[in-house]
Amino acid sequence: MDTIVTTVQRASEDLEKKAKTIADKLKGTYLERSRLKGISSCEAPVLVVAKEGINLHYNDEKFFFHPSMAMLRIKRIMKGEKDIFNTICGDIRGYSVLDCTMGFGSDSLVFSYLVEELGCVTALEINTLIYTVISDGLKNSYPKWDEINATKMNIRTYNLDYHSYLDSCTEKSHDIVYFDPMFDEPLTESVHLDPIRALAQKDQLTVEVIDRAKMVASKFVIVKNRVDYDFNKLGIYETFSKSSSKIKYGIVRL
Numbered sequence: 001m002d003t004i005v006t007t008v009q010r011a012s013e014d015l016e017k018k019a020k021t022i023a024d025k026l027k028g029t030y031l032e033r034s035r036l037k038g039i040s041s042c043e044a045p046v047l048v049v050a051k052e053g054i055n056l057h058y059n060d061e062k063f064f065f066h067p068s069m070a071m072l073r074i075k076r077i078m079k080g081e082k083d084i085f086n087t088i089c090g091d092i093r094g095y096s097v098l099d100c101t102m103g104f105g106s107d108s109l110v111f112s113y114l115v116e117e118l119g120c121v122t123a124l125e126i127n128t129l130i131y132t133v134i135s136d137g138l139k140n141s142y143p144k145w146d147e148i149n150a151t152k153m154n155i156r157t158y159n160l161d162y163h164s165y166l167d168s169c170t171e172k173s174h175d176i177v178y179f180d181p182m183f184d185e186p187l188t189e190s191v192h193l194d195p196i197r198a199l200a201q202k203d204q205l206t207v208e209v210i211d212r213a214k215m216v217a218s219k220f221v222i223v224k225n226r227v228d229y230d231f232n233k234l235g236i237y238e239t240f241s242k243s244s245s246k247i248k249y250g251i252v253r254l
């Protein structure tokens with residue numbers, strides 16, 4: 001389905017230019033906002049370019065970049081609490097991380113905060129619309145979120161499939177390779193994922209992908225999934241879960 005790209009009402013010339021560039025890139029249709037009647041009645045996905053970022057309207061859902069989940073975790077780390085990634089990997093300052101499933105970019109932001117300026121994060125997202133919204137959000141600057149502004153400078157994003165990206169990587173080119181796929185059966189409390197559920201790629205991890213990730217990573221491969229997920233079928237035998245959490249992490253130490 002063709003994507004429609006427009007702007008907010010009374011947009012500046014710069015915003016209109018940005019919307020046209022995005023429409024060209026996505027091979028979608030640019031429509032002046034005054035010509036678009038009722039965004040919510042459109043069947044096609046509609047990207048609305050605003051000064052604050054890009055909003056995606058699709059399937060009765062509105063989707064935009066918001067670093068709130070990452071901010072909560074980063075604020076806890078600043079208070080001296082241990083993030084789950086530190087519990088699993090220890091001190092990761094200076095590490096290079098490959099986040100194979102960017103989604104909202106929250107895990108990428110937390111990794112980026114933890115690896116600090118000497119480290120870097122490469123984030124991959126296969127869905128072009130999710131990628132467009134989140135990669136733009138990660139580029140913008142937010143007056144209220146100084147910690148996010150400073151940290152996201154070391155994140156590079158690519159609209160790519162992790163299968164082909166992992167195949168193109170040399171051995172041990174990243175310290176950590178991380179996967180957070182869409183769960184086979186969604187958790188009812190994961191409402192934050194609702195806006196991307198219709199768009200997100202849902203294929204499940206395979207032993208072949210994990211074996212390839214083990215070659216690309218030099219220190220850890222980490223997989224996030226439900227607490228009842230069978231990690232053994234991927235050849236992963238170490239797991240970690242916080243008590244009473246519905247989430248578990250599969251860990252391969254290299």
Ligand SMILES: C[S@@+](CC[C@H](N)C(=O)[O-])C[C@H]1O[C@@H](n2cnc3c(N)ncnc32)[C@H](O)[C@@H]1O
Binds near residue numbers: 125181196203
């Ligand atoms: C559960 S979300 C990830 C959430 C993310 N960890 C966060 O913190 O916001 C999974 C994302 O991975 C993407 N994805 C699934 N398969 C992929 C693939 N083969 N290559 C790249 N991205 C993929 C989906 O489209 C979806 O946006």
